[in-house]
Every structure is written in structure tokens, then in C-alpha cells.
Amino acid sequence: MPMITLTVNGRDHQLDVEADETLLSVLRDRLKITSLKDACSGQGQCGCCLALIGGRPSKTCTVKATALRGRPIVTLEGVDAAERRLYADAFQAAAGVQCGFCTPGLVVRIKALTDAGDATDRQEIAAALDGHLCRCTGYKKVIDAVELIRDVKAGVKPHPQPMTDGGVGRPVERFRGGDLALGDRPFLADIDVPGLLHGAFVLSPYARARVNSIDLSKALAHPGVVRIATAGDVPGDRWVGQIRKDWPVFVAVGEEVRYVGDVIAAVAAETPRAARAAAALVAVDYTLLEPTLSPEEALKPGARQVNPRQPNLLSETVIERGDVEAALAASAHVVSGRWQTQRIEHLFLEPEAALAVPLEDGRLHLYSQGQGVFEDRKAVAGVLGEPVDNIFVELVPTGGAFGGKEDMTVQAQTAVLARLTGRPVRLVLSREESVRVHPKRHPMAMTYAVGCDAEGRITAAKIDILGDSGCYASVGDKVLERAAGHACGPYRVPALSIHSIAAYTNNPPCGAMRGFGVNQTSFAMEGCLDLLAEKVGIDGWEMRWRNGVRIGDVFSSGQILEKSVGLEKSLIAVKDAYYAAKAAGKAVGIACAVKNSGIGNGALEWGKCRLEIEAEDRIGLHIGFTEMGQGLLTICAQSAAEVTGLPSSIFVPQVNSRFDVGVGQTTGSRGTLLAGNAVIKAAKALRAALDEGKTPKDLVGEVFAGDILIDDTTAPGQLKNGKIKTHTAFGWATQVIVLDDSGRVDKVIAAHDVGKALNPKLAEGQLEGAVHMGLGYALTEQLPCKDGMPVTANVREIGVLRASDMPEVEVILIEEHEPEGPFGAKGIGEIGLVPTAGAVASALAAFDGVRRTVLPMIDSPAARALSVGLDPDLDRSDWH
Numbered sequence: 001m002p003m004i005t006l007t008v009n010g011r012d013h014q015l016d017v018e019a020d021e022t023l024l025s026v027l028r029d030r031l032k033i034t035s036l037k038d039a040c041s042g043q044g045q046c047g048c049c050l051a052l053i054g055g056r057p058s059k060t061c062t063v064k065a066t067a068l069r070g071r072p073i074v075t076l077e078g079v080d081a082a083e084r085r086l087y088a089d090a091f092q093a094a095a096g097v098q099c100g101f102c103t104p105g106l107v108v109r110i111k112a113l114t115d116a117g118d119a120t121d122r123q124e125i126a127a128a129l130d131g132h133l134c135r136c137t138g139y140k141k142v143i144d145a146v147e148l149i150r151d152v153k154a155g156v157k158p159h160p161q162p163m164t165d166g167g168v169g170r171p172v173e174r175f176r177g178g179d180l181a182l183g184d185r186p187f188l189a190d191i192d193v194p195g196l197l198h199g200a201f202v203l204s205p206y207a208r209a210r211v212n213s214i215d216l217s218k219a220l221a222h223p224g225v226v227r228i229a230t231a232g233d234v235p236g237d238r239w240v241g242q243i244r245k246d247w248p249v250f251v252a253v254g255e256e257v258r259y260v261g262d263v264i265a266a267v268a269a270e271t272p273r274a275a276r277a278a279a280a281l282v283a284v285d286y287t288l289l290e291p292t293l294s295p296e297e298a299l300k301p302g303a304r305q306v307n308p309r310q311p312n313l314l315s316e317t318v319i320e321r322g323d324v325e326a327a328l329a330a331s332a333h334v335v336s337g338r339w340q341t342q343r344i345e346h347l348f349l350e351p352e353a354a355l356a357v358p359l360e361d362g363r364l365h366l367y368s369q370g371q372g373v374f375e376d377r378k379a380v381a382g383v384l385g386e387p388v389d390n391i392f393v394e395l396v397p398t399g400g401a402f403g404g405k406e407d408m409t410v411q412a413q414t415a416v417l418a419r420l421t422g423r424p425v426r427l428v429l430s431r432e433e434s435v436r437v438h439p440k441r442h443p444m445a446m447t448y449a450v451g452c453d454a455e456g457r458i459t460a461a462k463i464d465i466l467g468d469s470g471c472y473a474s475v476g477d478k479v480l481e482r483a484a485g486h487a488c489g490p491y492r493v494p495a496l497s498i499h500s501i502a503a504y505t506n507n508p509p510c511g512a513m514r515g516f517g518v519n520q521t522s523f524a525m526e527g528c529l530d531l532l533a534e535k536v537g538i539d540g541w542e543m544r545w546r547n548g549v550r551i552g553d554v555f556s557s558g559q560i561l562e563k564s565v566g567l568e569k570s571l572i573a574v575k576d577a578y579y580a581a582k583a584a585g586k587a588v589g590i591a592c593a594v595k596n597s598g599i600g601n602g603a604l605e606w607g608k609c610r611l612e613i614e615a616e617d618r619i620g621l622h623i624g625f626t627e628m629g630q631g632l633l634t635i636c637a638q639s640a641a642e643v644t645g646l647p648s649s650i651f652v653p654q655v656n657s658r659f660d661v662g663v664g665q666t667t668g669s670r671g672t673l674l675a676g677n678a679v680i681k682a683a684k685a686l687r688a689a690l691d692e693g694k695t696p697k698d699l700v701g702e703v704f705a706g707d708i709l710i711d712d713t714t715a716p717g718q719l720k721n722g723k724i725k726t727h728t729a730f731g732w733a734t735q736v737i738v739l740d741d742s743g744r745v746d747k748v749i750a751a752h753d754v755g756k757a758l759n760p761k762l763a764e765g766q767l768e769g770a771v772h773m774g775l776g777y778a779l780t781e782q783l784p785c786k787d788g789m790p791v792t793a794n795v796r797e798i799g800v801l802r803a804s805d806m807p808e809v810e811v812i813l814i815e816e817h818e819p820e821g822p823f824g825a826k827g828i829g830e831i832g833l834v835p836t837a838g839a840v841a842s843a844l845a846a847f848d849g850v851r852r853t854v855l856p857m858i859d860s861p862a863a864r865a866l867s868v869g870l871d872p873d874l875d876r877s878d879w880h
Helices: 023-030 081-094 103-115 122-128 140-153 177-182 272-281 324-329 373-384 411-421 431-437 476-485 518-536 540-547 567-583 632-644 671-691 760-779 836-848
Strands: 003-008 011-016 050-053 056-059 197-203 209-215 225-229 263-269 283-288 313-321 333-340 353-358 364-368 391-395 425-428 444-452 458-468 495-503 588-597 605-615 618-623 651-654 703-710 729-739 745-753 808-814
Touching: 023 050, 023 272, 050 103, 056 103, 081 103, 081 140, 081 177, 103 122, 103 140, 103 177, 122 140, 140 760, 197 272, 197 411, 197 431, 209 263, 225 272, 225 411, 263 272, 263 411, 313 476, 324 444, 324 458, 324 495, 333 518, 353 411, 364 373, 364 411, 373 391, 373 411, 411 425, 444 518, 458 476, 458 518, 476 495, 476 518, 518 540, 518 588, 518 836, 540 567, 540 588, 567 588, 567 729, 567 745, 567 808, 588 836, 605 671, 618 632, 618 671, 632 651, 632 671, 671 703, 729 836, 745 760, 745 836, 760 808, 760 836
Parallel strands: 197 425, 364 391, 458 495, 618 651, 745 808
Antiparallel strands: 003 011, 050 056, 197 263, 209 283, 225 263, 313 495, 333 444, 353 364, 353 425, 444 458, 588 729, 605 618, 605 703, 729 745
16 A cells, blocks of 8 residues: 655645545545535536646546645645635625535635636636536536626625625525535535444346345455345334335345345445455355336237236326317317437436434434435334334434435435444445436337317327336326326316236336426427417417416316416517517527425325524424425525524525424425415514514523425316315426527527425526426436446537526526415426426427427527537437
């Protein structure tokens, strides 16, 4: 083991390192410098691990530590305090931070860029940032931050002053956003505790095989290994699942693996390298079996059962209204076709991780990054066979999720290892493991037939939807249920027949992802509207104007819309730009969207808040929902300030099990809706105490509670109080896509009804980031599988757009008051990408006359102009 001297942040360190050890590993694991993050596991494609090496921004995950003798290394920890403050404040003022996992790496690049005076215009800045991946922001506000930093350094602007306090409607800075920008707020992989062990998984390499034996002998003999867990070490229930317990945390000998992310064993060792080396030594004997790789095959009569706990037909949703066949027959125009959407990888920047720490009182402290930490707590307790109260759970900042961190991935196995060893254990997945393990966006095949009268008013729709849910249920049945309920988009359809099916296969599981089945059906329905508009002889805007729902209309699910329908306003907001682009001879496309806020469909939904007066200038704000970059904690503090009149900065949001505030998963665009209303209720109780003349100092030690329950929604096909109410609230939107003369996306105009913009800058950032994801979904993103294995885990090939790929994005916030939302707000986390693919397809059809019905549209000029994605000319004949 060679000894080297590294000069880091002005200090010399003599270290014994492995010959192949990366600089990133040495800095993080040995020197505990954690502003650098590991998102791509050595691919050198995310930019999260940047440091200045010899003054140049360099990726530390691809360079060996032994190659750096004598070259000075600077990380953000070594930057002057005043300069650090500039970066933090600029990102806060510009709202350029969301989850924050990628931001420290960006800041290192920006330091070098602005020190050199090279950030002269936005295009140049975007090109300079092309080596960085951000899944949250859409880059616009990151570039805004760069311009601020550049101008301050040039002396043409004063130091930015982010807004530190304020109630709703004001652009208050993100809670601890400055710490996130500098890498000072730890993520799970950054947390170090005494006696820490490191975990690693042994995953199945096959989509279907029988496990005949597991030989641990060589792995146990590897230096540094403390314990290896398999199915026989689980003291409680080995099966977990959000809705159905059909997913084992370990596959046992004699059982089948069902996908390439099934866990066979978990190693605990003294170092991450030892854990991974030992995991590679676990010898598993398999008998390979033929997998089921398509939902059509799974649903054939006599098909073998993929999952032992459920039939292959996971779910079936039927919605019918009127005589569809007669209405179609009487229609002046009918269009029909088959639309196909792809499997998508969430590619949140922070891979899955968990930390389990045994406590002296016998409890276990579980640090989780999940989207429902109280659900994690319940599941882990079940696996351990312990009471729920034995598990104290705490949410750690989550480096993106987008639905992909709802399911259990590493939490239970990490807890088992901690119990077996009696020591703290942290387990972090690599990027390849992350791609293999967590559920994806559903691929869907959708057959549509839609009719209209001679004036273009829709008469009927007949829709069949088939989704591949993979080998475990996750929330696949609810995704296909949501796809059915939104299958006609935001349009009046007098007669309809919708049939939606989710099926098991041996592909990776599919579950929640931003949009939750609605962006798939939106792509198909918007395509049908464009085809009908052509037959009628009207343009896309007019077709949508004639058919868009208003108050009093019936939604696809059967719910009569009684309030807060902002679709018409969103169409008006983009009208001038749409027609101006057409008049200029541009190829322009348009699509509208609707997305529920709140799970609905008969679910009981809780919002819970506890305001604990800890000191006269500190109030703990406890909620149960996850902050994953969307700004929920900031919104909650602003809401409490709005009601109480106290500064928002004294409210300290936190998510842990000190109080019973469990509310399920952070999903369905419901965090603001439910947490916001609960905060308002608790804050009103505190306000009443303040109105009695008491001060926060007088109230130290008191707790003010706010619990709200939504229990009036209806499941498909059911009534409550004589009516159908499938969802509490809906968001509405229209997006316009303008192409340039080469067919590349030049501009996106996104007009969205947000109910009330509780924090306008955060709302804009959410929608810009969603448009970024929507463009990738439309053009380049995909995760096909061959024999059940993803064909790539390469970050660039997965197809997420880079800064230089992004067009101009103009967000228009529309406020159509939602009476059931906090201060009139409704959720916006998902709807931002729902209409994007349909609008892009519309614009491309205007450009070259080709109506594209398969996503991603990789053959299009818009896709070929981008820098990411799989080669569109690859042979795909054996991909699923």
C-alpha cells in the first residue's frame, strides 16, 4: 500500500492508500471532506465530485490519488469565508438550489469560471456547466446564480441579499439552502458515527432463476468483514410492500429471484471497499429459468405466475359513461391509434442510502432519505419483528426522489445488519445498483379512438391502457388507476370507455414517478386532439379552447368540477405567443394538462403538524412529509409565519418520530396541500395563545397540534354523499413548444394554475425543473431492458438533458384560488411535465409532418440535436 502526501486546502496529509484508490474516496472516506458527492460511481459524468486540482476544476472520481503527489487540491471547505458566503447567498437569491446534491460541485465549477472572467453570457455559462447533471432545477436559476456571482466579482452589482423572512406569497430563501449549496448540510452518505460499519449488497444477476445455495465462506474470510446477512437472519416478516406485501427484502435459498435487483445477501464490514470486495466473493448457485418479459405474455391464458403472492393481473380499472360505440359511429370525425411510452429511470442524484444506529436504551435510530419515513419505520419494525416504538426514524436531506424513494430499498437490510452486529451500519448503493433496484416509470401501451363533431367538439373516447408493473406491485395498481382517471386529459368527453390494466413481469418493478401515469395518457390524448384538429380544419389552440373543461363540466373520472379550474386562463396566457410563433413561420406545438393534488380515489389522507416552542427564538415545526428539493419545509415555515405573525426564520422544520405525525408517502402532489393545512391549524392554536398576551418565551415547552383529515374522496365506480369526488383539487396547465429552423426545441412557454404561489421563486423553479424532465421524457430518456437487465446504467446514456441542451423556458404562474388548499394553493410538483411530450410531438408534426406515437422521439431532429441519450440507431429488437 503506497504512502503519499496530499496537499488539501493548504494542509499536507501523509496517507497510506490503495494503488487504485480514487481521490474522491481518499477525500471523503479518509479525510472526511464531504462537500464532494458521489452520484455516478466513477463514471465521471455528474460533476458532483469536483475539486480544484492545481487550480483547475477536476473530477475526483476518475483520478487515482497516487497520481496527485505535489499538486494542491482545494475543496469548498478551503475557500475563503467571504467568498463562500457569496456563493451561498447568490444561490439563495436566485433560487438555484433544490435538493442541493449537485450544487457543491457546480459551485466549484462556477468559482473557476467566474475567477477567470469567462462567464460572459448565458450560452457560454450553459456550455461550461455541461459536465454537470442537475435533475431538479432545469438549470435556468443555476445560470441566474452564476450571473449574480460574476457581476459581484466584477464589481457591477452588490452582494445579493436573499429574503430571510416572510409569509406566503414572498420569495423567502430555501430552508438551509445556503448550507446545501456549500455542501455543509450532510446527506446520508456524509454522516459519520463512532464504530460505523459499511454495508454492501449481493444482487441477483438474473431476471428469473432459482437460488439453490449461498456460500458465504470466502466472503466471511475477507479482511474487515464483520457479518453477512441472508434471508435466514431476518427475525420478523421478510416481505414488504406499500400496498401489497409481495416483495422480499432477501430472497431465500429454494426461492426464485424475480428481477435483477433482488437482494441475496448484505455484507457489513469495516470499510466500504472491504464490504464490496466481500460481496463479490459470495458464491450463489442458480438454476436459470425463463423470464416473463412483456405484460401481453403475462396475461395470456395459462401463463405462469410471476409473483407467488399475486396473480399476473395486478389491477384492472374500468370507467364507462354513455354509449361510446353509438357516439363514435355518429361522430363527424374519428381518429385512432396506438401510443407507446417507455420505461424511465428517476436518476435522482443521491443514490439510495440508510444508516441504522443501535441506541443504549435498546431502540434503533434509523436515518432515512425515503419519501415516507414513518412508513419506513413501520416496515423496518415488521422486518425486525419489533414494536414500532423501538425504531426512532429521522429524515435526512433527500438528494432528489421524484417518486423513486417511496419503496423500501436499503432501509430494512441496513437495520438487520445493525441488529446482528450491535454496531451502526450505513449502506449506500452505487449508481448501477440504484438503477437496478428501485421501481421505474411504467412503460404503457395505449390504444385510443376519439371522435368529434363537425365543429371539433369531442363526442366520445374509447381507451385501452396496458402497463408493465414489473415483478413487484409497488404502487403499480394506483398508477394505472390514475392513468385511467386522467385518460381524457382536461377535456369534456360526453361518452367514454376506459379500460386500464397493470400486469406483473420479470422486468424491474415500476411504481411512482413524477406524473404518476398521467403524462403517459396525456401524450396519447394530446396526439388525438391534434389529429382531430387537422380533420376539422382548425389549429391546436382553438381545438383545445373548444374542448377544455370549465366549472360545471364532468371530469373523466365522473367528478363534477365545482371549483378552481384554471385551464381557460392558462390557454389565454399562451395564446398570443402561440399565434405569434405561427405567424413567424415557426413550427409550434401545444398541449394542455390536468393533474390531481392529493391521492384521492377514496384514500384517507392525513396532514399533521406539531409546533414545539423550544426557545423564545426557536420553534420546532414537525411534519411527516419528505422534503426532497421541492421546497416543502420552506413553505411550511412561511405558512406558520403568515398565521402567527412571527418571523419565518424562527420556525425550524424537521421530520422525525419525536411526535406521531406519520402521514404516509410524500406523493400525489399533496405535501403542500396536507402539510400546509395542518401547519395552518397548529399555527392558529399558537396565534390564539399569542393573542392572549403570551410571548414565545412564556410558551417554552408547549406543543401546538394541527391534524387534518381528508375523507370525502371516492374510489372509482363509487359514490359518497350521492356524488363522485375522486380528488380534492386539480392543477391545470397549457404548454407551448416552439422549434427553431433546424427542428430543435427553441422555447417552452409553460402556463400553470398553481392556486396560490406560496413562494413564487420556488414555484417557478419546480416548474422549470419539471419541464426539463418532460423534455427528456419526450426526446431522449429511456431505460430499456434486455432479458430483464437495464441495457445501461450510464448516466449520459439514460438521457437526462444537460444545461446546453435546455431551451429558453418561460413560466407563467396563474392563481386560480383553491378553497380546499392552504391559502388557496394546490400542488404543482407533478403537473409540470404532464403536457410536455404532447406539445413536443405537436411541434414536430408541424415541423416535418410526421406524427410520432412512440416515446422517446429519438428519431426526431429535436432529439438528434441533443448531447445525451442512447444511440438511436442501435438494434432494439430484443429490448423490452
